[in-house]
Amino acid sequence: MREPERDAEFVEFARARAPWLRKVAYLLCGDWHRADDLVQASMLKLYIGWHRAGQVENVDGYARRTLINTFLAEQRGPWWQRVVNHQREPDPEMLADARSATALDLDAALDLRTALAALPPKQRAAVVLRHYCDLSVEQTAEILRCSTGTVKSQTARGLRSLRVRLAASGDDTMEGRGL
Known part of the structure; x- marks a missing residue:
């Protein structure tokens, strides 16, 4: 070409x-x-x-x-x-994106993003690939160059941490997000 x-x-x-x-x-x-x-x-x-x-x-x-x-x-x-x-201030662009891109209330969206940011990098990558990009375990394993068992354990640990963090912040809408 x-x-x-x-x-x-x-x-x-x-x-x-x-x-x-x-x-x-x-x-x-x-x-x-x-x-x-x-x-x-x-x-x-x-x-x-x-x-x-x-x-x-x-x-x-x-x-x-x-x-x-x-x-x-x-x-x-x-x-x-x-x-x-x-302790950075919320980005105005992020706030505008949260208002227009999701029907969830803003506080819940910010809580979820804060909890997601607290995950270790590989757990975060596994959760994002599996639940935001809607990839299979096998596709995620290929991208992360690890076994399917690692993807499953990283995703499970990440989701468990998200549930704990969101429960601590008073967000009880995890089931509504499919997490």
Whole structure:
């Protein structure tokens, strides 16, 4: 494929899928600005390897895996260990997104996002992939490069932690979310 065609194809994909990847990234990291950074880093990796993406059957899955790998690699890196934002104010964009994207009341949505952000990275990734991206155990295991048993245990532990945290915050709507 010639480079101008390759670039145009990538730009079209990026415009169409960046908002979805941003939402997934936000669920993983809990910060819209960091989600933007994750998506940007993932898009750069995708662009560099775009010739490989054309060979896969599911380009969205390839992009999602790239995003998850970027997130998990960042969690292991020294930058993440040094820089941790505590007690930040809710992002106005996040509040607007919560109002328009969900019928749940705002407090419950913020409680869920706060509880999700408190999970360890692999548990958070497993919960987001299984329940937000609606992937099977096998698909999640493939993306996280682990066994199906690990996905099941990480998801179960993550959901248990979410239930405990939300019960402590007075949120009794877990059953309504399917968690």
